[in-house]
Amino acid sequence: MALLQIEHLHKRFGALAATDNLSLQINQGELHALIGPNGAGKTTLISLLSGSLQPDSGLIKFHGRNFLQVPETIRPRLGLVRSFQITSVFPEFSALENVTLVLQSQQGHSFRFWKVARNDFELRSKAKEYLKQVGLDRESEIPAYALAHGQQRQLELAMALALEPKLLLLDEPMAGMGPEESLKVVELLQQLKGKITMLLIEHDMDAVFSVADRVSVLVYGHVIATGTPSEIRENKEVCSAYLGEHEIPVAN
Amino acid sequence: MKKLLQTLLGTLVLGLGLANAGFTQEPVKIGMVTTLSTGGGYLGQDVRDGFLLAVEEEDGKLGGVPVEVLVEDDGRNPVNGRQIVKRFLDRDRISILTGVIFSNISPVVAPMALKDGIFYISPNSAPSTFAGKECHENYFVVSWQNDTLHEAAGMGATELGYKKALLLAPNYQAGKDALAGFKRFFKGEVIDEIYVKLGQNDYAAEIARIRAAKPEMVFQFLPGGMGINFLKQYSQAGLMKDSAMVVSGFSADIKILNAIGDAGSGIISTSQWNHDLDNAANQQFLLGFRSKFEREPTLYASQGYDTAKLIASALKATGGKVLEDKAGFREALKTAKFASVRGNFRFASNQHPIHDLYIREVVKKNGQMQNRILRKVATDHQDAYVQECGLR
């Protein structure tokens, strides 16, 4: 069953067609990876899905509902959540405050002017659980700007998870991480698999081919192939268009 | 650079003068809050210099009584003005407050002084409220009531036989008061009134309207730089020969004439004072001012000088008692026994001047633009608000 359906999506920036007649379907519960060379339009697609960009034409359906008219700030509440390629947290807040803010936004509006927010212990303990889930529980009081790069990426993930997504758009969650940290994230993705539907953009092919249920290949703004990791690995068109002479990784 | 040195020396001389003053008797403290910075700064400068000239003539005394004059700049900002006066009253314990130039400062500081029980003597600004309903026994004006020179312009225009006038002023209170004052005494027809934005620079649009309306004369009250800009552009547009220009003295002081040059030729203006008034006090004033400051005094300088002379006469009468003998000092001020540079001078019951008014014409003499008195348009003129005042 399709959770997200994208049909004939177009987006141009001047002369450049960043998204060109793109159609894609993501099924309930799967971990769908999106790969493609730099400039293929992966981040543009994420922005179109999250609502920070408006497409020129085409259709986005989420849960069978037309999503084009849904404002950017409403989409997360309906379960469509993104993480950012370039780390995007609230740098002056502590890790805990970052996640607490997300949880606070989950509980409806924030027009509460008097009660001190950090004394809301229920919210805080819930936030701590998310930090624990990504392995940041010991860093919870450190301001985000003082965290190591990998830790900031983990925080980013915790914030996305705290939004209780139905579909999680992950824009290169392992970018700039060391091998050890990457491994942690892969483990986390394995854990989440099946519970949350995910669209993963990642350059680390080892990771992609080890965790993904299905893979789509994006070139020049449209999808040239979709299939299981093994189908993609054997696809001639993909080999010539994208993978080129590179060796295709073998799944372990 | 010369200016720079002058400023330096000027202030030094002032400092020494004050230091000398304190020997024999505790000096009478006079607070002068005036406008020295911003575009209107030269008004305050002239009031101050005129006043200090009179003090210097007596070597730091007025009427034989040593005085200490505290001068501060309000920057034309009522908030600053208030702070300065507060300091004058609480710390310096002044007996007389003077110096205020602009009508947005006087309503703030005058009540403070009056409430405190000291004397307020205005060398320039005189809004109508204080001439009428709000007049006060310790409030004196040496210059004129704000409307006076505009009223004189109305009389002058009538006397010169103009029938069709167009009026121009900024869209604010003083501008509207000016036009009202003119209309009070003008017997001809007012064909149009134009209000402009306060601080406007370019008058092309208004000048085009004037050209189209073809008035016999234009009366305008555009203070400071606004008036200079307007006059220059008016003359460049070649309108001076079609429609005469009648203004109140503020718009044709010597500074403004210097700034507009030949464009000023033929402007008719009104004043209670001019340099060619032939009386001994005026001769002495002109001689002293020119030699000390090496420039021509404006009417503001004459008002500053008159203010000091009035205070001198009262100090002399009471032997230097001001707050110790308020009634005596007040009476002495009221009789105004001093030789004003404008000649004929006495106080009306609201303690604003009764004096003569003149119309003047701008002419070029020895390569310099200057005002020449045409004729007297009013003798013993007093303001329109005196009836509303409860003082007798």
Place this chain on the structure above:
Amino acid sequence: MILLIEQLLNGLQFGVFLFLVSAGLTLIFGIMGVINLAHGSLYMVGAYATAIGMQWTGSFWWGLLMALPAAAFTGWLVELVIIRQLYRRDHLDQVLATFGLILFLNELTTICFGRAPLFLSLPETLSISVEILPGLLYPLYRLLIIGTGLLLAFFLYLLISHTRAGMLLRAGTTHREMVEALGVNLTLLNTGLFVLGALLAGFAGALAGPLISVEVGMGENVLILCFVCIVIGGLGSIRGALFGALLIGMVDTLGRAFLASGLRLILPLDFADSIGAALSSMSVYLLMALVLIFRPQGILPVLGRVR
């Protein structure tokens, strides 16, 4: 009809004049990202230099010629000492530092030249009016301003769209890092640009001298209006500045010319005059607010701008 044409010419003249000051402001903002509140002071320097030059030589033309090096030199000095430190700062710092600069320059001018406005007259040959249409006399000097202004606008257009420096300027507005990566000496380019802006502002000041009073504080009056022009036109764009300046010139002039008399048709006389004057003094700000609400990037913004 004649009146309308005359008022349109007045609007055009005012607009062209505003453009001269705005051009530098918008370029400096566009490429350096600096809001320079002290730009009006450069205009003041131009006017003062002309007045002083005229007092020395007795000729308006020499005065005019003196304005250019004076403004350029002041501009260079200001860029070197202050503006250069502000490139990477946020707008708030820029606003405050240049605000401080205004205080300083104004006070310095007061000390050097006094508070009384300076006298600056037109040469005889220019202080006449010419009949451009039957019955329409128009001051020659104002025509001259229109002509020079439009000519300068054209030169600026050529400079920016047809020279290498202009190309770098355009590229720098949108892709600063790229230009830097090409090994272009951006510091030199910035200084050059700043001096160019100062020259234009100084020239405008010189032109304005004979029309308006040369006094301390004259810069701030024109500055705020110029900001309105460039914001309406689209920040960083010369075309936008020209468009904005002409629009403001027209709106302001026509508002003053016809608003009050128009309102008299529907309102009682006194009331119409007050409302008319109030509305016409608010009109340009009203226009700016409207433009920003409906087209926040201005009417003719720089295309493809990333900042």
Place this chain on the structure above:
Amino acid sequence: MMVSENFEARLMLGVGILLIGFPWFADWLDEPYLVSTASRIWIYALAAMSLNLLVGFAGLVSFGHSAYVGVGAYVVGILAWHQYEETNFLGLPGTLEGFISIPFAMIVSGIVALGIGALCLRTRGIYFIMITLAFAQMLFYFFVSLEQYGGDDGLMMMDGRNKIPGLDLGEDRQMYWLSLVALGLATWFLRRLSMSRFGMVLHALRQNETRLKAIGVPPYPYMLVAFVIAGALAGLSGALLTNHMEFVSPDFLHWTRSGDLLIMVILGGIGTWTGPILGAIVFLLLEEFLPLLFQEIGLYLFSEHWRLVFGPLLIGIVLFAKGGLHALVFKQMKGVDGAFAN
């Protein structure tokens, strides 16, 4: 971060309580006029504090904040004028009662801020700076043309300051205490506000607006509410200013006043608690006493032309003193933490 902020709060409370005694101190110095100077400082500090809510917390640089100060000031002035003239304003009588006119001033300023903010907040960055300036200029010219209420000359409170039961505002000390208490209450309120859920959103907004949207929080309504709160507090400061001066004029709304408020915030330290107060103190003391200082030490040129020193001083602070006076004062006290007292 928490510990040091609490320390700062306790320090402020302590100093605030000490300041209640300032009038007696001024008496002891035999300089009673200082009480009036100090009242003015607290009133401006309140305005700077409200501006700091926008600039320092929400990251919105408003260049037209004096407009709301001016509106509040005019409400008090106009009500007092109608009381004096015994006329009606829109069918309502004027009043001199402080507990009516001061809250009313806050409400009107808040409403004006709501209208202007609703439009301005559609823009960001430099455009926001400019559009707030544009609206402030409109209001400035509006009050200049408001002939009935004195136009450019402004409006006096003929019957003196507002009446508040149990207080005699005509007495400078009581005016001082009212100003100090108003500042204290506003600071306390803003502090609570900043720590509430609403405050968290504002802080987040300044740091990363894109991210805030991505977690499902629409920034606009929060910014608007902050704008209204800041406007209402500015209105309170305006209402007090009219009372202090017994006078109001369009000069209160001039664009350079907005600049002054911004300078106070920056000078003191943007986004800090003591910053705007320190900024107001230093700015106003410099403005008032720099000319006197130069006179005392014999530099007469500078005493008349003190801006010649003040201008470069301002530039120097912007260029070299990051974090303003707050950083200067608290860095030593707090060590490393102080650099991050947001």
